[in-house]
Amino acid sequence: MGAPRDDILFVQHGPPTLAEMSGAEVRQRLETTKTVLIPVGATEDHGPHLPLGTDSMEAREICRRTAQRLESRGCPIMIAPVVPFGTSSFHMDFAGTISISSTTLIALLSEIAGSLYKGGFRNFVFVHGHDGNLSSMMVAAQEIVDATPDAQAVVCNWLAALSAVYHTIQTSTKGEGHGGEGETSRLLVTHPELVHPELAEPHHIDPAVMARIQGPEHIKAGGGIYYGTRSYRDVTPYGHIGDPTIASPETGEKGYDVIVEWLSKVIQRDFFAKDSASNADS
Numbered sequence: 001m002g003a004p005r006d007d008i009l010f011v012q013h014g015p016p017t018l019a020e021m022s023g024a025e026v027r028q029r030l031e032t033t034k035t036v037l038i039p040v041g042a043t044e045d046h047g048p049h050l051p052l053g054t055d056s057m058e059a060r061e062i063c064r065r066t067a068q069r070l071e072s073r074g075c076p077i078m079i080a081p082v083v084p085f086g087t088s089s090f091h092m093d094f095a096g097t098i099s100i101s102s103t104t105l106i107a108l109l110s111e112i113a114g115s116l117y118k119g120g121f122r123n124f125v126f127v128h129g130h131d132g133n134l135s136s137m138m139v140a141a142q143e144i145v146d147a148t149p150d151a152q153a154v155v156c157n158w159l160a161a162l163s164a165v166y167h168t169i170q171t172s173t174k175g176e177g178h179g180g181e182g183e184t185s186r187l188l189v190t191h192p193e194l195v196h197p198e199l200a201e202p203h204h205i206d207p208a209v210m211a212r213i214q215g216p217e218h219i220k221a222g223g224g225i226y227y228g229t230r231s232y233r234d235v236t237p238y239g240h241i242g243d244p245t246i247a248s249p250e251t252g253e254k255g256y257d258v259i260v261e262w263l264s265k266v267i268q269r270d271f272f273a274k275d276s277a278s279n280a281d282s
């Protein structure tokens, strides 16, 4: 046993989420925007080379970069604190994973949006870091719209946009999935101190099985089919799928750029376009 760690684990760049802003700062910001991004992450195993909070860190980073990009285009937004738990039932065979039920997640997201609504927010953008949360996010989005006369809510599944061009971004010619080249590359951009590709084994799975987990037919990748997922332990003894050893920050930057540009365009169109039917912020 060494001495208790007291080192700097990682550095977080702004813009801040609501958790790092004062109430006065939020109220002042509400005069220029009523749109809030809600990052929805997870605490789940990603293989021996990535932290359990990988999905939460990605969700926050996507929101952070999107806020910056939209601000530069004259479209101010705010960011809610990242929700660190999600529905991760199929990672429960790996220690440290925390999974909450879909009903708990729906209630949590619905109440987060409801609280923010009472404070004056009107446009809610749910952004996932873990695609297992998407169905609950959609229900919560509908609930906040049903519960109020004027809230708008949208769930943005950036994975579909990324999947369409991913073959041009990844260097691997094999299937890269959970904790693989892409996700490890994105973490290398923001949290290099927490990433250890040298501890990981490349692990590719049967392409037919891979297709059911995240192939183009899968609803999360933009297709029309959803397969329930049994334990990841059945397909990977390590917890990840793909080759993290070839991950790089350059690949991560390319991935973030696709995600953030797509998300920014959706938000700009839906909440800031001059001819939008809705828009509180325009």
Ligand SMILES: [Zn+2]
Pocket: 046, 054, 055, 129, 130, 178, 179, 183
């Ligand atoms: Zn992940």
